[in-house]
Amino acid sequence: MSTHVVPVRVYVTVFVCLMVLTATTVSVAYVNLGAFNTLVALTIAVSKMLLVVTFFMHVRYSSALTKVMIAAGVIWLMLLMAFTLADTGTRNIPLQPEGWGEATVAPSTNR
Amino acid sequence: MTEASAAHTAEHPPYLAHHFTDIEQQNESGTLGMWLFLLTEIMFFGGLFATYAVYRLKYFEGFHEGSHHLSVQFGALNTAVLIGSSLTMALAVRSAQLGRRKAIILFLILTMVLGVLFIGIKLNFEWSADYHEGLIPWMGFHVEGANAAAVRLFFCFYFFMTGLHALHMVIGLGIMCVLLRMAAKGRFDSGYFAPVEITGLYWHFVDIIWIFLFPLLYLMGGRY
Numbered sequence: 001m002s003t004h005v006v007p008v009r010v011y012v013t014v015f016v017c018l019m020v021l022t023a024t025t026v027s028v029a030y031v032n033l034g035a036f037n038t039l040v041a042l043t044i045a046v047s048k049m050l051l052v053v054t055f056f057m058h059v060r061y062s063s064a065l066t067k068v069m070i071a072a073g074v075i076w077l078m079l080l081m082a083f084t085l086a087d088t089g090t091r092n093i094p095l096q097p098e099g100w101g102e103a104t105v106a107p108s109t110n111r
Numbered sequence: 112m113t114e115a116s117a118a119h120t121a122e123h124p125p126y127l128a129h130h131f132t133d134i135e136q137q138n139e140s141g142t143l144g145m146w147l148f149l150l151t152e153i154m155f156f157g158g159l160f161a162t163y164a165v166y167r168l169k170y171f172e173g174f175h176e177g178s179h180h181l182s183v184q185f186g187a188l189n190t191a192v193l194i195g196s197s198l199t200m201a202l203a204v205r206s207a208q209l210g211r212r213k214a215i216i217l218f219l220i221l222t223m224v225l226g227v228l229f230i231g232i233k234l235n236f237e238w239s240a241d242y243h244e245g246l247i248p249w250m251g252f253h254v255e256g257a258n259a260a261a262v263r264l265f266f267c268f269y270f271f272m273t274g275l276h277a278l279h280m281v282i283g284l285g286i287m288c289v290l291l292r293m294a295a296k297g298r299f300d301s302g303y304f305a306p307v308e309i310t311g312l313y314w315h316f317v318d319i320i321w322i323f324l325f326p327l328l329y330l331m332g333g334r335y
Contacts (some may be wrong), residue, residue, distance in 0.1 A: 060311035073150030
């Protein structure tokens with residue numbers, strides 16, 4: 001908990017940034033960027049989250065203990081995402097990708 | 112009351128619990144505890160987000176088609192409403208830190224009005240339209256086409272995630288009613304404002320969930 005009183009100016013600036021980022025993410029969605037649409041949407045969402053956490057939730061003014069604990073939680077979430085997608089995203093990959101021609105080495109049977 | 116306990120009570124203000132050294136330590140513990148709770152909530156929503164990602168990648172076209180049934184206008188409007196309510200909540204916490212009773216009440220009411228507005232827009236313009244268009248699974252769902260099953264799965268995610276988010280908002284509004292009552296009774300001053308600060312953390316967390324739900328459900332993959 002911060003006994004640090006944040007100036008109103010900071011809150012209003014953060015609010016304006018969040019609104020601008022919202023407008024940006026909506027407008028970008030109507031432009032065809034292919035796979036980059038998803039990347040832009042996620043990058044903007046993460047930026048907005050960081051703004052809210054840093055200023056509205058006072059993490060910038062919090063103790064080191066609080067910061068470390070939040071970081072640990074976020075890393076745990078990353079593990080959940082990374083391992084889940086690493087698993088489901090790499091299922092059913094053929095041993096020999098298409099167009100690589102005939103296998104020259106017979107698949108090993110002793111494993 | 113014994114002499115010893117009377118002397119002890121005189122040493123610290125009534126809102127400082129017996130087992131804390133000073134108000135800073137009490138506040139620090141309260142915030143840390145709230146963050147711990149929010150981290151469990153992050154893991155709870157995180158499981159949903161991970162599942163959503165897995166199915167979105169697997170049934171990309173169906174999910175893309177599903178998201179095109181949603182209204183970006185109302186989604187964006189609600190994002191703005193919720194960000195506005197985060198601003199007023201932050202200002203309510205600031206007023207509490209400064210011990211300004213009337214300002215706390217004003218900003219809490221503004222936050223609640225915006226919160227109710229969010230749920231109102233969601234119910235009145237989005238969920239009811241979804242019902243009439245037959246987009247709610249198990250409630251007259253009818254979408255034609257090759258991707259119908261995947262679209263249905265998308266809407267299962269959509270209603271579960273936005274419903275869970277709305278439930279969190281309703282709980283937040285309930286907590287704010289209690290805060291309003293406490294503020295009206297003059298329970299907060301510049302020394303004691305932990306309940307307002309902690310409710311603020313919760314409300315901002317709910318805002319963050321929506322900050323991710325909006326692009327994930329409405330925008331991802333583009334709307335062109």
